[in-house]
Amino acid sequence: MLILAATPIGNLGDASPRLRELLDSCEYLxxxxxxxxxxLCGALGIKLHAKLFSLHEHNESERIESLVELARSKDLVVVSDAGMPTVSDPGFQLVRLxxxxxxxxxxxxxxxxxxAALAVSGLPTDRFSFEGFLPRKQGDRKRVFGDLQSERRTMIFFEAPHRILESLEDAASVFSPDRKASVSRELTKKFEHTERGTLKxxxxxxxxxxxxxMVLVIAGAEPTSADPESLAALALQMASDGMRLKEAAGELAKAHSVSSSAIYDAALRLKA
Known part of the structure; x- marks a missing residue:
């Protein structure tokens, strides 16, 4: 079988007894x-006996067939550098096959x-979406945020420390500086910290x-009722970021319970 195993994201004390036993006894990893x-095994005092295979974003496509063939007759354990494999880490293609x-x-x-970041954010946890790593280029980041402008669920993103300021500024320009958010850093480690407040x-x-x-958590959009004319300007802004105007009108219509054709027609009038 294929066994997906989560590893600590910082604190070695979070390595479960099941993980320790698995790493100590597995033959293929x-x-x-x-x-x-x-x-990790050295830090946990585990002597690793398994035959090791590398599985990363650059070789997963060509390696998965041989690994799946191995898993037909043997137990194959799959781990990422930290956390759960397949979640913004290699493994998805392997699991699918x-x-x-x-x-x-x-x-x-x-x-x-x-x-972890969602739980400590202080933002709604009943419905959320994980959006993975944010793009490195500003234009691409703004398009991602623009596509999520009417998203009502709490949104979670991964980001590198040297880009967190730029990403927060881009988020504020799209969602508004007053949107509630949090940033968690060094989760489970000695200097763990979560900063909460508005994007500003x-x-x-x-x-x-x-x-x-960094893990950036942003509150979803508040449900509002708005007229087509006020939403038309927003549709044009979303279109300028790369979305088709009809698609933008449709997204806004769904979020605000307003006719998409009314928003679209109003946007055309503004554009003229």
Whole structure:
């Protein structure tokens, strides 16, 4: 079978007894970086006996067939550098092929930066969307935020420390500076910290150049009722960021319970 195993995201104490037992006894192990899993096992006092395979974003496509073939007759453990494999980490293609080949897939759950940041954000947790890593280029980031402008669920993003200020500024320009948000850094580690407030507040905090891997959590849009004319300008703004005007009108119509054709027609009038 294929066994997906979550590893600590920072604190070694979060390595579960099941994970320790699995790493100590497994014969075959696919890891995002074999050096990292060796370091983890050494820190946990585990002598790794498994045959190791590297499985990362650059080789997953060509390696999955041989790994799936191995999993037909043996137990193959899959880990990423931290957290759950397949979640913004390698493994998705492997799992998809294994499922298509009717190979049993099991899970050893554990720490998750996504859920940890959501839980401590102080923002609604009943419905949320995980959006992965934000694009590096500003134009691409703004398009991502623009596509989510009417999203009512709490949104979660991964970001690097040297881009967190720029990403917060882009988010504020799209969602408004008053949108509630949080940034968690160094989760489960000694200097773990979560900053909460509006996007404007977080921009000021980010100017202090905080360090560590970041998880950005942004509140969803508040449900509002609006007239087509006021939404038309927003539709044009979304269109300028790369979305088709009809698609933008449709998204806004769904979010505000207003006729999409009325928004579209009003946008055409404004554009003329």
């Amino acid at each position: 696919a890891a995002e970086d074999t050096r990292v899993i060796k370091q 294994a499922a298509a080949e009717d190979i049993e897939i099991s899970i050893v759950p554990g720490p998750s930066a996504v859920l 507040d977080l921009i000021e905090w980010a100017r202090t150049e905080p360090k560590g891997e």
